[in-house]
Amino acid sequence: MPPSSRIPPLLHPYIKLPKxxxxxxxxxxxxxxxxxxxxxxxxxxxxAAPGRGVQNGTQDGLVxxxxxxxxxxxxxxVLVSWMRExxxxxxEARKGCGLDLVRLAKEGRFVFVDxxxxxxxxxxxxxxxxxxxxxxxxxxxxxxxxxxxxxGPIPNRAQPSPQPQTEKAKDxxxxxxxxxxxxxxxxxxxxxxxxxxxxxxxxxxDSPDALLSTAASPTLTSxxxxxxxxxxxxxxSHILIHLSADTPLLSPSSPPLPLELDSQAFLVKVAHIxxxxxxxxxxxxxxxRDVSGVxxxxxxxxxxxxxxxxxxxxxxEMLYLVKGDGSVKVFERGAGEGH
Amino acid sequence: xAFRKRNIALSCSGAGTDxxxxxxxxxxxxxxxxxxxRPSPIDGRPTTSTGTPSLDSILAGHAGLPLGNSILxxxxxxxxYAGALLRFYAAEGVVQGHTVHVVGMTEAWGRELPGxxxxxxxxxxxxxxxxxxxxxxxxxxxxxxxRGSSGVKRAPLVAASETSQPGLEESTVFCHxxxxxxxxxxxxxxxxxxxxxxxxxxxxxxxxxxxxLQHQLSSSPHHRIHRVVIPSMLxxxxxxxxxxxxxxxxxxxxxxRALLRAYPTRLTALLTIPLSLYPRTSGVVRWMEILSDxxxxxxxFPHNPFDPLSTSGAATRGEERPQGLFMVHKVPVWNxxxxxxxxxxxxxxxxxSRRKFLVQNFSLPPIxxxxxxxxxxxxxxxxxxxxxxxxxx
Numbered sequence: 001m002p003p004s005s006r007i008p009p010l011l012h013p014y015i016k017l018p019k020x021x022x023x024x025x026x027x028x029x030x031x032x033x034x035x036x037x038x039x040x041x042x043x044x045x046x047x048a049a050p051g052r053g054v055q056n057g058t059q060d061g062l063v064x065x066x067x068x069x070x071x072x073x074x075x076x077x078v079l080v081s082w083m084r085e086x087x088x089x090x091x092e093a094r095k096g097c098g099l100d101l102v103r104l105a106k107e108g109r110f111v112f113v114d115x116x117x118x119x120x121x122x123x124x125x126x127x128x129x130x131x132x133x134x135x136x137x138x139x140x141x142x143x144x145x146x147x148x149x150x151x152g153p154i155p156n157r158a159q160p161s162p163q164p165q166t167e168k169a170k171d172x173x174x175x176x177x178x179x180x181x182x183x184x185x186x187x188x189x190x191x192x193x194x195x196x197x198x199x200x201x202x203x204x205x206d207s208p209d210a211l212l213s214t215a216a217s218p219t220l221t222s223x224x225x226x227x228x229x230x231x232x233x234x235x236x237s238h239i240l241i242h243l244s245a246d247t248p249l250l251s252p253s254s255p256p257l258p259l260e261l262d263s264q265a266f267l268v269k270v271a272h273i274x275x276x277x278x279x280x281x282x283x284x285x286x287x288x289r290d291v292s293g294v295x296x297x298x299x300x301x302x303x304x305x306x307x308x309x310x311x312x313x314x315x316x317e318m319l320y321l322v323k324g325d326g327s328v329k330v331f332e333r334g335a336g337e338g339h
Numbered sequence: 340x341a342f343r344k345r346n347i348a349l350s351c352s353g354a355g356t357d358x359x360x361x362x363x364x365x366x367x368x369x370x371x372x373x374x375x376x377r378p379s380p381i382d383g384r385p386t387t388s389t390g391t392p393s394l395d396s397i398l399a400g401h402a403g404l405p406l407g408n409s410i411l412x413x414x415x416x417x418x419x420y421a422g423a424l425l426r427f428y429a430a431e432g433v434v435q436g437h438t439v440h441v442v443g444m445t446e447a448w449g450r451e452l453p454g455x456x457x458x459x460x461x462x463x464x465x466x467x468x469x470x471x472x473x474x475x476x477x478x479x480x481x482x483x484x485x486r487g488s489s490g491v492k493r494a495p496l497v498a499a500s501e502t503s504q505p506g507l508e509e510s511t512v513f514c515h516x517x518x519x520x521x522x523x524x525x526x527x528x529x530x531x532x533x534x535x536x537x538x539x540x541x542x543x544x545x546x547x548x549x550x551x552l553q554h555q556l557s558s559s560p561h562h563r564i565h566r567v568v569i570p571s572m573l574x575x576x577x578x579x580x581x582x583x584x585x586x587x588x589x590x591x592x593x594x595x596r597a598l599l600r601a602y603p604t605r606l607t608a609l610l611t612i613p614l615s616l617y618p619r620t621s622g623v624v625r626w627m628e629i630l631s632d633x634x635x636x637x638x639x640f641p642h643n644p645f646d647p648l649s650t651s652g653a654a655t656r657g658e659e660r661p662q663g664l665f666m667v668h669k670v671p672v673w674n675x676x677x678x679x680x681x682x683x684x685x686x687x688x689x690x691x692s693r694r695k696f697l698v699q700n701f702s703l704p705p706i707x708x709x710x711x712x713x714x715x716x717x718x719x720x721x722x723x724x725x726x727x728x729x730x731x732x
Binding site for chain 2: 030031032033034035036037082083084085087088092116117118119120121122124210213214215216244246247248249252253257258259260263280282283287288289291292293320322324326328
């Protein structure tokens with residue numbers, strides 16, 4: 001079964017990556033997490049295997065220009081997560097989409113940047129398990145030689161910058177953020193992208209607002225974070241950002257706290273930069289057994305996104321249900337039961 | 340490998356549940372999993388009991404707290420119902436031979452842990468009572484029937500799957516019954532690790548706590564289960580004044596989350612926070628909730644013996660009246676994957692009695708005044724309300 005069939009048809013036009021570069025925002029609230037949506041984005045990007053052109057051509061009769069260029073168009077994914085660990089994403093991608101992220105990482109199509117496990121947790125001083133970083137993989141330098149025709153990224157790969165403290169001796173495609181410093185973040189992502197084998201990348205930032213709320217540094221504000229985001233857009237064609245949009249974070253309390261002001265400012269700023277917003281929230285009328293939450297999709301006007309019939313995609317509100325086995329059903333209001 | 344297994348058996352008998360027991364033969368289950376841990380019926384991940392059966396049962400069907408996860412319990416008002424949950428959780432850990440870490444409390448807290456219920460008569464009575472509940476769910480299988488249960492194995496399914504040795508049965512209990520009015524007698528070789536909060540006015544109090552936990556985890560054997568109890572987080576009575584700053588507490592919780600994930604088969608945690616001091620509408624508390632895996636809220640009813648409101652919670656007269664509402668905002672694992680918030684979709688209320696912390700469905704009773712009015716009307720004769728004969732024509 002092709003993995004793309006795991007994506008609900010109603011949702012598909014909204015998570016399809018456009019031909020041009022794009023920034024997408026997904027938001028979640030406490031009771032309705034958007035992790036399943038992020039997994040669907042990974043699935044959509046990575047299941048576009050070399051046979052993708054054929055698939056899409058048969059689906060919606062029009063031939064897209066980019067796909068005639070050949071198989072070089074395949075995407076790679078860089079997932080930066082400040083809230084969730086590698087095991088979680090690996091399990092979810094396998095259950096929800098049938099993707100083997102370990103294999104994809106070995107193939108150079110997926111990189112995970114871990115912003116959770118070593119960000120604030122102090123290194124154990126006595127333990128000898130963490131051997132100091134060895135020389136970066138020699139395979140990295142060999143790889144570009146074997147793939148001629150891609151001239152652009154080679155200089156980047158040739159000089160593995162030493163300053164991002166990445167331990168990739170053990171598993172390929174894994175990087176660690178060791179401090180909330182934005183420069184380190186930029187460098188790590190740059191190294192991660194240059195280690196990939198594809199020209200186009202989808203960069204997923206899971207909860208960068210965690211940085212904003214936890215960092216004590218005065219230089220880390222919504223300003224610097226959003227400018228970092230735009231700088232990252234230069235090196236990555238698609239960016240997907242996942243932020244929390246809970247009410248306490250959006251409507252500051254009466255003496256407004258810096259934390260609340262910062263997260264509000266950042267969220268609003270990002271929402272204005274992006275071309276589409278997919279927000280998950282809990283059902284307004286209470287908890288139901290057959291509905292997990294409401295998904296609101298908003299896209300920018302002006303023909304940025306193509307709908308099903310070739311027309312312009314319009315915003316829509318749908319309900320979704322995440323089942324125990326990891327599958328997701330997306331349906332219109334009132335169409336939930338009996339299917 | 341063989342050496343490891345022998346170790347498990349040793350620790351089993353060393354910190355055993357019952358000192359009267361002879362060194363128990365290694366049962367198949369305890370040889371594979373540490374005591375007090377069983378696989379989740381949903382996806383097989385290891386879970387451990389919170390010490391409160393009804394709390395276990397609302398954790399999205401895992402019938403226990405999945406290891407590597409934390410629960411944050413907020414409570415409004417000046418009551419300490421959440422403290423009862425913490426004590427059951429810690430006592431369960433002590434009885435199962437887990438290592439219990441308590442942050443910010445002294446040994447006096449540990450001495451007040453509830454004791455095990457051992458009386459045979461009481462057990463039997465409890466058993467009979469539970470049996471009635473269990474019958475209803477018998478067809479639903481082992482785990483559902485264990486929900487309403489506690490100390491004793493009663494479902495025939497379970498008894499059939501285990502061997503019939505009484506001693507063995509005792510050793511595989513997942514969740515014990517505790518009595519808040521008794522005091523727990525500590526098994527030999529168990530000690531609670533009390534982690535003090537450093538009163539340093541300048542640096543973050545949480546860094547030494549983390550280092551202590553990390554050290555304990557890395558220096559203990561690989562099969563040892565750890566439980567972390569953090570009562571009344573950020574309470575000014577315990578913590579220095581700058582600890583509620585976002586970079587202090589949120590950095591700690593972020594690192595703590597990383598620690599939980601680094602030991603996905605050995606560590607669980609239960610945290611409480613006074614919501615009257617730190618309301619849920621503030622950004623810091625919301626981030627604390629985002630960084631925790633499960634979020635529950637206790638809303639005690641105002642207590643007034645003359646107030647009819649306090650009696651109205653019980654659906655029938657036979658039931659104990661609940662002491663407050665129990666709100667489920669987030670459930671471990673299930674919410675992380677995108678499942679619905681409340682999980683159950685029902686209003687829940689909690690009842691604390693000597694022996695249990697019960698979380699059950701909450702429904703408003705029929706208005707009791709009405710029945711009196713009806714009775715009064717019936718007593719007044721057929722004048723007011725036409726009776727059956729009067730209606731016939």
